[in-house]
Amino acid sequence: MATSYDYASLYRSSVGFDRIFNLLENAQRGRSSNDWPPYDIVKTDDDTYRISIAVAGFAQNDLDITFQSNLLTVTGKKQE
Structure with missing residues:
Protein backbone atom coordinates (compact mmCIF):
# COMPACT_ATOMS: atom_id res chain seq x y z
CA MET A 1 0.00 0.00 0.00
CA ASP A 35 -3.54 6.59 -4.10
CA TRP A 36 -6.81 4.81 -4.73
CA PRO A 37 -7.27 1.88 -5.07
CA PRO A 38 -4.68 0.62 -2.57
CA TYR A 39 -1.72 -1.06 -4.22
CA ASP A 40 1.53 -2.80 -3.30
CA ILE A 41 4.70 -3.11 -5.39
CA VAL A 42 7.02 -6.00 -4.46
CA LYS A 43 10.47 -6.58 -5.94
CA THR A 44 10.67 -10.33 -6.64
CA ASP A 45 14.03 -10.42 -8.47
CA ASP A 46 16.70 -8.03 -9.74
CA ASP A 47 14.58 -6.97 -12.71
CA THR A 48 11.16 -8.33 -11.73
CA TYR A 49 8.34 -6.65 -9.80
CA ARG A 50 4.84 -7.75 -8.81
CA ILE A 51 2.03 -5.22 -8.43
CA SER A 52 -0.99 -6.14 -6.28
CA ILE A 53 -4.09 -3.96 -6.52
CA ALA A 54 -7.07 -4.19 -4.14
CA VAL A 55 -10.15 -3.96 -6.37
CA ALA A 56 -12.98 -5.30 -4.25
CA GLY A 57 -16.10 -6.30 -6.13
CA PHE A 58 -14.34 -6.78 -9.49
CA ALA A 59 -13.54 -10.12 -11.08
CA GLN A 60 -10.45 -10.54 -13.25
CA ASN A 61 -12.71 -10.46 -16.34
CA ASP A 62 -13.99 -7.00 -15.29
CA LEU A 63 -10.50 -5.42 -15.42
CA ASP A 64 -8.66 -4.06 -18.45
CA ILE A 65 -4.88 -3.68 -17.97
CA THR A 66 -2.85 -1.70 -20.52
CA PHE A 67 0.76 -0.55 -20.62
CA GLN A 68 1.87 2.27 -22.92
CA SER A 69 4.85 4.61 -22.77
CA ASN A 70 5.83 3.67 -19.19
CA LEU A 71 2.25 4.13 -17.97
CA LEU A 72 0.29 1.23 -16.49
CA THR A 73 -3.48 1.76 -16.64
CA VAL A 74 -6.05 -0.44 -14.93
CA THR A 75 -9.70 0.21 -15.67
CA GLY A 76 -12.67 -1.73 -14.37
CA LYS A 77 -16.18 -2.17 -15.73
CA LYS A 78 -18.80 -4.33 -14.08
CA GLN A 79 -20.45 -6.67 -16.57
CA GLU A 80 -24.21 -6.82 -16.27
Whole structure:
Protein backbone atom coordinates (compact mmCIF):
# COMPACT_ATOMS: atom_id res chain seq x y z
CA MET A 1 0.00 0.00 0.00
CA ALA A 2 1.11 3.57 -0.29
CA THR A 3 3.72 4.52 2.28
CA SER A 4 3.66 7.46 4.66
CA TYR A 5 6.95 8.43 6.27
CA ASP A 6 7.34 9.47 9.90
CA TYR A 7 10.26 11.86 10.41
CA ALA A 8 9.81 12.20 14.19
CA SER A 9 12.78 9.97 15.03
CA LEU A 10 15.09 12.15 12.94
CA TYR A 11 14.28 15.35 14.84
CA ARG A 12 16.42 14.30 17.82
CA SER A 13 19.58 13.61 15.81
CA SER A 14 19.41 16.55 13.43
CA VAL A 15 19.38 19.75 15.45
CA GLY A 16 18.90 22.75 13.20
CA PHE A 17 17.37 20.80 10.33
CA ASP A 18 13.80 20.69 11.64
CA ARG A 19 12.65 23.10 8.92
CA ILE A 20 13.68 20.59 6.24
CA PHE A 21 11.60 17.85 7.83
CA ASN A 22 8.62 20.20 8.08
CA LEU A 23 8.97 20.95 4.37
CA LEU A 24 9.13 17.21 3.58
CA GLU A 25 6.01 16.51 5.64
CA ASN A 26 4.11 19.36 3.97
CA ALA A 27 5.17 18.19 0.50
CA GLN A 28 4.02 14.68 1.32
CA ARG A 29 0.60 15.95 2.46
CA GLY A 30 0.15 18.03 -0.67
CA ARG A 31 0.68 15.19 -3.13
CA SER A 32 -1.75 15.38 -6.00
CA SER A 33 -1.33 11.73 -7.01
CA ASN A 34 -4.25 9.42 -6.57
CA ASP A 35 -3.54 6.59 -4.10
CA TRP A 36 -6.81 4.81 -4.73
CA PRO A 37 -7.27 1.88 -5.07
CA PRO A 38 -4.68 0.62 -2.57
CA TYR A 39 -1.72 -1.06 -4.22
CA ASP A 40 1.53 -2.80 -3.30
CA ILE A 41 4.70 -3.11 -5.39
CA VAL A 42 7.02 -6.00 -4.46
CA LYS A 43 10.47 -6.58 -5.94
CA THR A 44 10.67 -10.33 -6.64
CA ASP A 45 14.03 -10.42 -8.47
CA ASP A 46 16.70 -8.03 -9.74
CA ASP A 47 14.58 -6.97 -12.71
CA THR A 48 11.16 -8.33 -11.73
CA TYR A 49 8.34 -6.65 -9.80
CA ARG A 50 4.84 -7.75 -8.81
CA ILE A 51 2.03 -5.22 -8.43
CA SER A 52 -0.99 -6.14 -6.28
CA ILE A 53 -4.09 -3.96 -6.52
CA ALA A 54 -7.07 -4.19 -4.14
CA VAL A 55 -10.15 -3.96 -6.37
CA ALA A 56 -12.98 -5.30 -4.25
CA GLY A 57 -16.10 -6.30 -6.13
CA PHE A 58 -14.34 -6.78 -9.49
CA ALA A 59 -13.54 -10.12 -11.08
CA GLN A 60 -10.45 -10.54 -13.25
CA ASN A 61 -12.71 -10.46 -16.34
CA ASP A 62 -13.99 -7.00 -15.29
CA LEU A 63 -10.50 -5.42 -15.42
CA ASP A 64 -8.66 -4.06 -18.45
CA ILE A 65 -4.88 -3.68 -17.97
CA THR A 66 -2.85 -1.70 -20.52
CA PHE A 67 0.76 -0.55 -20.62
CA GLN A 68 1.87 2.27 -22.92
CA SER A 69 4.85 4.61 -22.77
CA ASN A 70 5.83 3.67 -19.19
CA LEU A 71 2.25 4.13 -17.97
CA LEU A 72 0.29 1.23 -16.49
CA THR A 73 -3.48 1.76 -16.64
CA VAL A 74 -6.05 -0.44 -14.93
CA THR A 75 -9.70 0.21 -15.67
CA GLY A 76 -12.67 -1.73 -14.37
CA LYS A 77 -16.18 -2.17 -15.73
CA LYS A 78 -18.80 -4.33 -14.08
CA GLN A 79 -20.45 -6.67 -16.57
CA GLU A 80 -24.21 -6.82 -16.27
